Amino acid sequence: MTVAPAAGRRTARKFVVRVLFVLAMVVVGFFFALPLAWLVTQPFDATPTMTVSWPDWTLENFSVLAENPYALRSIGNSLVLGLGTIAVVVTLGSLAAYALSRVRVPGRDGLLYALLLLSSVVTGTAAMVPLFQLMVATGLINTQTGVVLALSGGVLPTVIFILKDFMDSIPKSYEESARLYGARPGQILRHVVVPIARPGLAFVAVWALVQVWGNFLLPYILLRSPEAQPAAVIMYTFYTESGQADLSLISAFSLVFSVPVILMYFLVNRRYGFRFHGGIKS
Amino acid sequence: MAAITTNALVKEYPGGVRGVDGVDVTIAHGEFFALLGPSGCGKTTLLRSIAGLEAITEGTLHIGDRDVTHAEPGERGVAMVFQDYALFPHMDVADNIAYPLKIRKVRRDTRREKAVSVAEGLALGGLSERRPAQLSGGQQQRVALARAVATEPEVLLLDEPLSNLDARLRLEARTFLKELQRDLGVTTVFVTHDQAEALALADRIAVMRSGRLQQIGTPQEIFQRPVNTFVASFIGSTPMNLVESEVRDGAVRVGEGSAPLPDGVTPADGSAVVWGARPEYLRWSPEPVAHAIPAEVSVIENLGAATLVTVLSGDTRLQLVVPEEQAPVPGDRGWVEASARRSLLFDPETTERM
Numbered sequence: 001m002t003v004a005p006a007a008g009r010r011t012a013r014k015f016v017v018r019v020l021f022v023l024a025m026v027v028v029g030f031f032f033a034l035p036l037a038w039l040v041t042q043p044f045d046a047t048p049t050m051t052v053s054w055p056d057w058t059l060e061n062f063s064v065l066a067e068n069p070y071a072l073r074s075i076g077n078s079l080v081l082g083l084g085t086i087a088v089v090v091t092l093g094s095l096a097a098y099a100l101s102r103v104r105v106p107g108r109d110g111l112l113y114a115l116l117l118l119s120s121v122v123t124g125t126a127a128m129v130p131l132f133q134l135m136v137a138t139g140l141i142n143t144q145t146g147v148v149l150a151l152s153g154g155v156l157p158t159v160i161f162i163l164k165d166f167m168d169s170i171p172k173s174y175e176e177s178a179r180l181y182g183a184r185p186g187q188i189l190r191h192v193v194v195p196i197a198r199p200g201l202a203f204v205a206v207w208a209l210v211q212v213w214g215n216f217l218l219p220y221i222l223l224r225s226p227e228a229q230p231a232a233v234i235m236y237t238f239y240t241e242s243g244q245a246d247l248s249l250i251s252a253f254s255l256v257f258s259v260p261v262i263l264m265y266f267l268v269n270r271r272y273g274f275r276f277h278g279g280i281k282s
Numbered sequence: 283m284a285a286i287t288t289n290a291l292v293k294e295y296p297g298g299v300r301g302v303d304g305v306d307v308t309i310a311h312g313e314f315f316a317l318l319g320p321s322g323c324g325k326t327t328l329l330r331s332i333a334g335l336e337a338i339t340e341g342t343l344h345i346g347d348r349d350v351t352h353a354e355p356g357e358r359g360v361a362m363v364f365q366d367y368a369l370f371p372h373m374d375v376a377d378n379i380a381y382p383l384k385i386r387k388v389r390r391d392t393r394r395e396k397a398v399s400v401a402e403g404l405a406l407g408g409l410s411e412r413r414p415a416q417l418s419g420g421q422q423q424r425v426a427l428a429r430a431v432a433t434e435p436e437v438l439l440l441d442e443p444l445s446n447l448d449a450r451l452r453l454e455a456r457t458f459l460k461e462l463q464r465d466l467g468v469t470t471v472f473v474t475h476d477q478a479e480a481l482a483l484a485d486r487i488a489v490m491r492s493g494r495l496q497q498i499g500t501p502q503e504i505f506q507r508p509v510n511t512f513v514a515s516f517i518g519s520t521p522m523n524l525v526e527s528e529v530r531d532g533a534v535r536v537g538e539g540s541a542p543l544p545d546g547v548t549p550a551d552g553s554a555v556v557w558g559a560r561p562e563y564l565r566w567s568p569e570p571v572a573h574a575i576p577a578e579v580s581v582i583e584n585l586g587a588a589t590l591v592t593v594l595s596g597d598t599r600l601q602l603v604v605p606e607e608q609a610p611v612p613g614d615r616g617w618v619e620a621s622a623r624r625s626l627l628f629d630p631e632t633t634e635r636m
Contacts, residue, residue: 173368176335181382181433182356191381195372 039258042251049247061252070226071253074234077144079260081219081230082212084148086205089159092152094201097163098193102172112164115157123154128221135222142224150218155211159204166200167193202272206264213261231257285311285346285437285469286332292340293327293493301327303493304341309471309486314463316484317473320516324493325473326441332471333362333439345437356385361430362439365446367422369414375401375425376410382433400432401425404462420451424458431466438463440472444479456482477517481505489513507626511556511633514626520561520590523600526630528554534627537595539575541620547627547636555636556628563624564602566591566610567617574617575600579610593618 034052042048043062045055065071100108121127131150132141140146170193178188194201213232220233235257238249286309293302302324309315317325330336332343334355342351350358361382369378376397383393398410404424414422423443430438443459444452460483463470474480480487481501489496489504489512497509508514514522525536529549533540534557541557549555567574577593577600584590589609592601593616600618610616627636 171366171368173364173366174370176355177362177364177368178381178385179335180333180355180360180362182354182385187385191384192370196370198372 039251039254042247043255045251047248048251061248064248065252065256068249070229070234070237071231071249071256073227074229074231075256075260077228078213078230078232078257080144081147081151082209082260084144085151085155085212086208088148088152089156089208090201090205093156093159093163093204094194094197095189096156096160097167098189100160101164101167102175112157112161116161119154119157123151123215123218125217128217131218132221141222142228144223144228147219147222150222151212151215154218155208159208162204162207163197163200166197170196199272202268206268209264210261285309285313286471287344288328288332288341289343290341291328291331291338291343293324293331293336294339300324300493301336302331305490305493305495307488307495307498309469312467312469314460314483314485315469315471316480316487317471317490318477318480318487318516319475319490319496321475323490325475325490327493328490329362329439329441329471329473332437333360334358359436360439361433361435361437362441363423363426363430363443365442367414367426367446369422369425369429371414374411374413375406375417378414378425379410379429379432382429396432397428400428404428404431419447420455423447423455427459427462431462431468435468438466438468438470440470442474443472444474444476459483478519481517489516505560506624507635508558509635511558511628514558514628518560518562520601520603523557523559523561523564523602524628525557525598525600526554527557528552533573536575536620537577537598537600539577539595539617540573541575541625542573542622544625544627545622549627549636554630556630556633557625558628559620559625561590561601561603563621564600565619565621566602566604566608567619568610568614569617571617571619574619577616577618579612579614579616582609582612 037052038050041052041055044057044059045053046058046060047056048061100112105111122131135141135146135150138146140149174192174196175188178192183191216232216236219230220236223229223233226234226237231253235250235253238246238253240246286307288305288307291302291305292300294300305324305328307315317328319325327336331338332345334350334353338351342349344350345358345360370381373381376394379397379400380388380393383396384390388396401407401410404427406421406424406428409417409421409425414425417425423446440459444455447455456479472483481504484501486498486500487504488498491512497504497513499507504513504517508517508522511524515524527535529535529543529551530540531551533542534555536557541559543549575595575598577595579591580594580599581592582589583592585603588603588605590601591604591610592599594600595618602618604610628634629636
């Protein structure tokens with residue numbers, strides 16, 4: 001009977017491996033959960049610190065935040081930048097992606113990859129000086145429009161890339177069918193292509209918002225007055241009189257800062273569900 | 283008045299490939315017309331050129347007495363049912379059917395009303411609120427037909443109308459299509475690669491190959507008197523027997539025997555020919571017959587009420603369809619009898635019928 005002990009050893013080994021795996025996952029999970037735990041506990045603590053501890057419950061931090069002249073206004077600024085960028089990239093991106101998907105352009109794929117590669121340059125550190133000079137020259141310095149345009153330039157290539165893939169998966173027969181009934185290109189786009197590509201558009205919108213929401217450098221440089229700054233930049237100015245980071249303000253503000261993005265995610269996910277395919281069986 | 287006339291129609295793709303190469307067809311008003319051929323023969327390209335989805339390179343196209351060679355698809359008075367039906371997945375059945383009316387700026391309640399009445403005419407009553415994904419293949423096809431018919435087109439185009447249906451539904455849909463076409467009396471052109479479908483549905487068939495027309499005729503003409511060996515072998519659910527042989531003593535040498543010369547053909551003795559006879563038109567006799575082909579049965583295949591028998595005569599393989607009660611068994615010897623009325627001779631050089 002040599003089979004049973006061998007099988008027993010195998011089961012034991014499987015068990016040990018399983019336990020070690022779970023332990024390792026717990027450690028990794030803990031590592032990622034810690035900052036989140038900080039985010040949901042410290043805003044409600046009377047004396048927030050950089051460590052996670054059971055809070056001494058209070059809403060004091062939020063009333064301090066409400067009294068700060070720049071804090072809530074900056075969230076509004078962030079929303080303006082985010083929604084503005086979404087409007088620009090979804091409109092231009094879907095038009096460009098549709099055209100690139102349907103018209104044979106020589107060197108189309110090369111063009112797309114080049115754009116994708118260069119897009120990090122537009123919003124990258126290296127381009128800041130020319131970008132600043134450009135904005136001064138065009139009079140768009142210190143305007144939300146300027147920042148929206150610059151951010152859109154950085155986000156658009158990726159958006160076109162994703163949407164083109166989406167539109168490639170829509171069978172041409174839908175459009176041809178509409179065309180036969182006399183629909184013009186604009187009508188085909190509105191009645192057929194956009195509704196079918198809607199999950200892709202929703203995904204792109206959320207993704208663009210996330211990109212804009214956390215962007216620090218671009219608005220920091222292009223917006224000169226504190227009234228115009230978005231939340232990501234304003235957070236940087238929260239100091240106490242002694243020059244220490246003001247943790248009661250920062251912790252409460254961090255929570256408020258993260259809410260719109262999370263809300264947008266749930267809204268879009270519920271309405272469209274993040275389907276990364278065209279959603280059509282042909 | 284002809285409904286569709288093409289004159290030396292050419293569709294050339296970038297790179298010089300000709301999808302349609304000089305086609306002249308005249309389709310009569312109210313006709314049910316089939317474009318038949320193997321894949322890549324240009325039949326779908328021709329259909330799409332009529333629809334206006336492919337730009338015509340050369341030649342002219344008339345629908346009715348209007349020249350529509352360069353007209354926009356929407357201005358041609360044609361409707362088309364696509365192979366995948368192309369129903370808009372985000373609209374319900376009624377909105378799908380009403381879409382062409384929406385483009386024509388018909389008021390919303392009027393067009394819904396019209397859509398529902400057309401849908402009822404096509405056995406789609408009670409389904410108008412469903413999405414295409416909630417319908418069976420046959421229902422989807424009827425919605426696509428309803429959408430096409432609701433526009434009251436001069437010409438109805440169907441691209442492989444039955445190919446997306448499973449075998450059982452296909453027969454049902456075939457009868458349905460033929461009934462619908464007869465009731466509407468609309469000129470209909472359909473594309474198929476299935477010869478049985480073309481024979482069953484069409485008033486006339488155009489057989490195509492490599493962008494060129496091979497033959498236009500009624501199903502009976504195409505079946506009984508194919509103009510060349512290509513049409514002969516393409517038509518028929520069991521392919522025509524085609525045997526390279528020669529004429530000797532006023533008969534055609536086939537295998538170890540001979541077959542009578544077809545009616546109305548008198549080639550010189552010794553000339554090379556291709557002899558053709560459909561399996562359905564050959565007879566099997568266990569007793570010796572004059573002017574027949576002695577052969578041995580090698581394979582039998584059951585076709586239901588009949589049997590497909592493959593026989594060998596020397597090195598020559600022949601197939602014939604035998605009624606079930608006369609079916610031989612493999613190894614039997616007998617005689618294959620051809621009729622002068624139902625056999626054909628082709629020129630081996632040009633492959634044309636003599």
